[in-house]
Amino acid sequence: MNLAETDTADSDLVTAQENAEELRGLIESDAVNDAAVVLDRMPEEERSAAVGELPTEAAADLIEHLLEQQAAEILEQLTPDVAASILEELTSDVRADLIAGLDAQSAFDILQAMSPVEAEETKELCRYEPDSAGGLMVTELLAFESTSTVQAVFDDLAEHSEEYRDIDVQYSFVVDGKRLVGVLPMRDLFLAKRSTPLFELMIKDPISVTDRTQLSALEDVFDNHSFLGIPVVNESQELLGVVQRSSLEHAIAAHDRSDYLKSQGIIGGEEIRSLPVFERARRRLSWLSVNILLNILAASVIAMYQDTLSSVIALAVFLPIISDMSGCSGNQAVAVSMRELSLGLIRPAELMRVWGKEISVGAINGMCLGMLVGAAAFFWKADVMLGIVVGGALCLNTMVAVSIGGMVPLLMKRFHFDPAIASGPILTTVTDMCGFFLVLSMASVLLV
Amino acid sequence: MNLAETDTADSDLVTAQENAEELRGLIESDAVNDAAVVLDRMPEEERSAAVGELPTEAAADLIEHLLEQQAAEILEQLTPDVAASILEELTSDVRADLIAGLDAQSAFDILQAMSPVEAEETKELCRYEPDSAGGLMVTELLAFESTSTVQAVFDDLAEHSEEYRDIDVQYSFVVDGKRLVGVLPMRDLFLAKRSTPLFELMIKDPISVTDRTQLSALEDVFDNHSFLGIPVVNESQELLGVVQRSSLEHAIAAHDRSDYLKSQGIIGGEEIRSLPVFERARRRLSWLSVNILLNILAASVIAMYQDTLSSVIALAVFLPIISDMSGCSGNQAVAVSMRELSLGLIRPAELMRVWGKEISVGAINGMCLGMLVGAAAFFWKADVMLGIVVGGALCLNTMVAVSIGGMVPLLMKRFHFDPAIASGPILTTVTDMCGFFLVLSMASVLLV
Incomplete structure (x- = not known):
């Protein structure tokens, strides 16, 4: 390597670190959308380097707020290890959507770099159509055996409280093995004796949808019930995940928006002016x-x-x-x-x-x-x-x-x-x- | 009254009852959207009579699923008492939106027929712009004094469990008088001793927005935090309500949709083909x-x-x-x-x-x-x-x-x-x- 090359590499690193510093400041002061605009305005070749210099959690936060195409370009340019650790910070549905948007080689490499369990789960989720219940659900949820007691649930919540921090715990799900048999409004736990088994407390035969349920049918289910989330099962009634009302509303909005763009002649993905x-x-x-x-x-x-x-x-x-x-x-x-x-x-x-x-x-x-x-x-x-x-x-x-x-x-x-x-x-x-x-x-x- | 008039009145009543029966069947078998289509296809003059014959709860469910203009026409034709009892079944934000869409005389009459407390609250909510936090929030929430103990919260939940059924209880809010001082993730209650006062458990200085916060700023707040709901306060930091993530997503979708319609020359409210x-x-x-x-x-x-x-x-x-x-x-x-x-x-x-x-x-x-x-x-x-x-x-x-x-x-x-x-x-x-x-x-x- 001659001197000139070293200089360029050094100055690239300095630029990346400076860029990352600016992004990080914005993300940590709750201005992720502003950080996304700053990234959008950077020269294309500087973007992935800047993201690579961010702490993993901040990088994940930022990636989640980019348009899919821009996120894909950045993930493809990062090393698979870095990309995988960023993706592992995201919820299962977002992670799957991002992986599905990558070129095949990058997707393969990044999945290889992820933990085998998460890689497998992500591959499963990628198989679903984006506008089906399977494509919209998250797999982060609370499920307990129907024979567990209230006390056992309390113990589990106490033990995993950090891990469950980002999970919606309005309801937990009750299973026999993998089969969904009931839902349990968490508030009912407050009122129950600690020795009660869950099958006595749970709402039996809960409303659920299958992983193939389409957006319009999902809309009907949410319209007919005031639930914030609906469990998703496969043909064998096994619990796969939960679709949240806000995810559904988000998907509908995205759908309408894409219709508007297509009707005005913007086809084949959203255009932003920083694209080539x-x-x-x-x-x-x-x-x-x-x-x-x-x-x-x-x-x-x-x-x-x-x-x-x-x-x-x-x-x-x-x-x-x-x-x-x-x-x-x-x-x-x-x-x-x-x-x-x-x-x-x-x-x-x-x-x-x-x-x-x-x-x-x-x-x-x-x-x-x-x-x-x-x-x-x-x-x-x-x-x-x-x-x-x-x-x-x-x-x-x-x-x-x-x-x-x-x-x-x-x-x-x-x-x-x-x-x-x-x-x-x-x-x-x-x-x-x-x-x-x-x-x-x-x-x-x-x-x- | 001569005989011919009696006949007409009788046959109108029979039609209304038959129509109501059809609607009720659909609503009770979780097909509210189909019921909305059936209502849309009825002759204009039959619609309010059919809704008037429905049980109050079913009528409220149906009204909530109509386009605003159609709901307004029906409410204006019902007697104020019936309209008021239907509206009292709905959440505060939906109720206020519907009242705001009525002609002034009907709105006044219906508010008169409501309970004074609900009428006053509804009038308050009507004053907000629809796309502000005040216009999007619901006032149904759980709030407890900071000096209350965990045991007191449990007792309150047990006592009002029926009333709280439709409230999102992921978080409750902690107040000093009316002033918001903290939020309390309900899961933390499970892990606490029953004698602990809430001010020891709560998250202090919670993120909140004011009632005047606009849609785009709300979007930023929800983008920056993974909360499902954010409390709304006035200038004196008094707790007014909570904006749910799904309400925000819904409002954004409605906004985009109205932009699409306006860009294609459909101005002054959504057009449906059953309008005159x-x-x-x-x-x-x-x-x-x-x-x-x-x-x-x-x-x-x-x-x-x-x-x-x-x-x-x-x-x-x-x-x-x-x-x-x-x-x-x-x-x-x-x-x-x-x-x-x-x-x-x-x-x-x-x-x-x-x-x-x-x-x-x-x-x-x-x-x-x-x-x-x-x-x-x-x-x-x-x-x-x-x-x-x-x-x-x-x-x-x-x-x-x-x-x-x-x-x-x-x-x-x-x-x-x-x-x-x-x-x-x-x-x-x-x-x-x-x-x-x-x-x-x-x-x-x-x-x-």
Whole structure:
């Protein structure tokens, strides 16, 4: 190694230590989110070194508050030992989510560096879909044999009080071997004699879900019961973990957020502006390039009516208005359908109900918007027929747009496409084609 | 009263009882959400009668699962006594939210029918902003005097066990008079001698928030600590209530959802399709009518270039493409900015950072999209200059669109407009005007 290289390595270490010092100060003064922003603003190559210099607990705290992709990049660059010890500080569900987001080699190396029991458990959890009960549950919980006494529970709590510090102890679970047979509200322990066995105190046949239960079904269970946590079992009724109400709410929020981003054309994971520019451009472009082909397709309708356009050039002013306004009306209908679907207020098969509800609103709004635009056209060119053509086309196309906008999310859902991604482009293409056709064909009859 | 009227009244009652029977069956078999859908599908005038026929507890369960506007309509139509007894079944925060959503007269009448203590408490809670700690907290909690002994707590729990059933008892709070002085993890009670006074056991100087703490600050507190609930105090450090983690997550989800709906033009409350058609049309139209005026403004740029358009009619095909595609690119930037703002990754003042990050992505994607559209124009008309004009304009306008899209949410936030509502229309108007101007002015120089 020559002198220059040593210097660089030394100065890198100094930078990392200085960065870590700044992060640590923020984390220890309860400003983890600020620390996440500071890390986000560091040059990419400095981030993992800074995290590596942090005390393990602080590093874990910080990693938990990063977006998944950024956390993954950092964990992949740390040595497997350091990454493993950071991950061991986190709760089982967070740990599994992070491992699942790593490239295969890093995931393997880090699991190797973890304790065999935790590695095995983490691998189990990684197998679940993120939006299932198995993917949302934590495995940290209190479970006692049904034959144990109240006294035995008290002793166990006293012995492991440090270890249990971060566990939700509102309820403990009662098992025969691994099989869940009851839940025990901890408050009932206060009132019981110390020699009572738990099977006399416990609530029998408790509500539980299986590890495959999906997000929407979980939502129903939590809606129907005021519990803060619900036990998760496998097909053999063996206790696997517990889903907390706050984890469920968190997952729902993440789901809605990802729908919003997808509907605006941010696909393939959340974008933050500290990602490399080519990565950001590539992701956005994948969506844009599909859209531009659909746009060219729609505009080809205009190309077929060039003669009409040449003779009434004023129409060219109104084509983008009709395209934009139909898009707006249709998007309103898409948003209401997406919302009603996620609330369970409509089933994907109820196309006719949605159409009936939309067409009436579309008729009212279409007439209002059509009159507005028709009046604008009339006053501009003093041409009644131009006003009628433009206003009439917008009125009709508004009805088309709300019908498509309302029904497309249901159709997408029914045929297992993602309604958040596909609804917008389909809506725009169809309403553009239809709008251009309406205004230009009416013009070719009435104006030319 | 004549015979016909009696018949109608009788048959109304029978309908209400039959409806209530159906709802009750669903609610009691843990399908409250299905009951909400059934109610949603009933004719508007039958809904409150059906709810009025339900047992109070079932009615409360159902009311809690309706959208706020629908719940308000039903409560307003019930007699104040019935409405009050339903509301008294709900937790303090839900009750206050519902009362706040009623018309003033109904709210007054129902509060009059409630017990004076609960009415007073509800009025207090109604004064808070919904997204503040005061608006999110529940007042149901366990608080004990610091001089009480462990034995006294056990006795109190035993005595009120039924009443405390729905209270989160993970922690109880320790007070001197009304002043919060400590928190007491319930598990620590198990390990303590029964004669110990609470001030010896409690965690002193607990983390708390004030009733005015805003949603984003609350999020930070919960991010920095793993607590399931955080006590809320006033300026005099008096204990007012507790905000639960799941309530916070719920509020954040509602916030994001409302942003999504607003960005798609659903303003003034969530729309469900069982609302009256004129109400739905009116709400959507208020947003559309602003948009159409902005659209006409943008299209007036085209009107100024009619001569250019007449001589190169092919341009009319590309105007809507440029408008739509710029809108798509800009909306992607809006979505990323909205998200970074809500994550706290950018501050509203960081315009230049956002612009720098956007313009580079815009340049890459603008070039790709410009080449695509330019090639399409060239192959269609075998006209190199047409391709250059159309492609060049789209390339430049993509850069404009991402710049505006990225920066507008920050500007809106800085000047206290709602970025979810205002960003879209501003983006569309500016990029349309700019796009039309670019393509038509370039054409007037290069093509005519």
